[in-house]
Amino acid sequence: MQNAFRSIGLIARATSIMGNRLFTPKNLQANQFLYLLRILENPGITQADLATQLHVDPSTCLRAVRKLSAGGYLTREADPTNQRRKRLVPTAKAQADAAQLHGYEQALLTVGTQDFTPGERLMLQELLARVAANIEGLNDDPDRLMATVKRAPHEN
Amino acid sequence: MQNAFRSIGLIARATSIMGNRLFTPKNLQANQFLYLLRILENPGITQADLATQLHVDPSTCLRAVRKLSAGGYLTREADPTNQRRKRLVPTAKAQADAAQLHGYEQALLTVGTQDFTPGERLMLQELLARVAANIEGLNDDPDRLMATVKRAPHEN
DNA sequence: ACTTTTTAATTGCAATTGCAATAACTAATT
DNA sequence: AATTAGTTATTGCAATTGCAATTAAAAAGT
Secondary structure: OOOHHHHHHHHHHHHHHHHHHHHHHHOOOOOHHHHHHHHHHOOOEOHHHHHHHHOOOHHHHHHHHHHHHHOOOEEEEEEOOEEEEEEEEEOHHHHHHHHHHHHHHHHHHHHHOOOOOHHHHHHHHHHHHHHHHHHHHHHHOOHHHHHHOOOOOOOO | OOOHHHHHHHHHHHHHHHHHHHHHHHOOOOOHHHHHHHHHHOOOEOHHHHHHHHOOOHHHHHHHHHHHHHOOOEEEEEEOOEEEEEEEEEOHHHHHHHHHHHHHHHHHHHHHOOOOOHHHHHHHHHHHHHHHHHHHHHHHOOHHHHHHOOOOOOOO
């Protein structure tokens, strides 16, 4: 049996490529659909919070959001209480695509777990959510992973 | 509960960043350690096969391998039976780092599943391996995913 | 034997990414 | 109130990525 993280990497690369190919006709490359889904579910979210949710660099988030804005999928409204914060609000165009975006996510799950029992499907989602939480915990203490790597380093 | 593929994307991005940071002191950026692990486990593997295993573009694979070669981690030996095939063979330097690379993979698993029972850990690995197989199956029939996306397209 | 098709590795290109540093604004401290 | 520290968004930069097209070699078909 393979280390679970190898499978995770494979699946992530494969689905990213498929998603980008599927949505390029709508000018939604580069995982922009991931950002759009989150904004649709959290209207008014800020870039910083979105970057945290998606585990991408704030600058990466900025550029994806900028492209979505240029494409007419969202507007960036300054928060009256805090001039720096830009609230990301989906447009009607984004709302029109929401169903297809969720349909894509659901299709991935359907095909990816096509031979699963409902119980297995639920189990997978639960276990992965826990792994994600554990990995996010490393953000607050990155050295913990290093400490867990026990073998000798063989420095150059 | 989140769609499993969201968790997969999050985990993949987070671990990729951590891995790159951990191995930059050894000049192993850009997921090169993933390639090196596979080559260590499959000495003599060709670039095409490696690209298939890792689900990356052959050109991406070429450039990662080229950097590993430049860094002294492997040699590229022409296959006598087929002039085109270049067999990738790990060097002693690569062997010396093998333990640390496996240690990193193991550490990821340890931390990522720190609150799991052994049974849950095994279950996760099995379910993910099956998902990976299902997703790879899409390579042979990419339209199947599109067909599964049922919602209306709302073309531009 | 000759042509066509497939395979393996490669290159140019445009686009995305993360990191480091910066700007602008807000909060906290003295 | 003034200075310091922290937050939010941003930009320059170097590096990686996937796609499309190219080269070279092998296999298949005629």
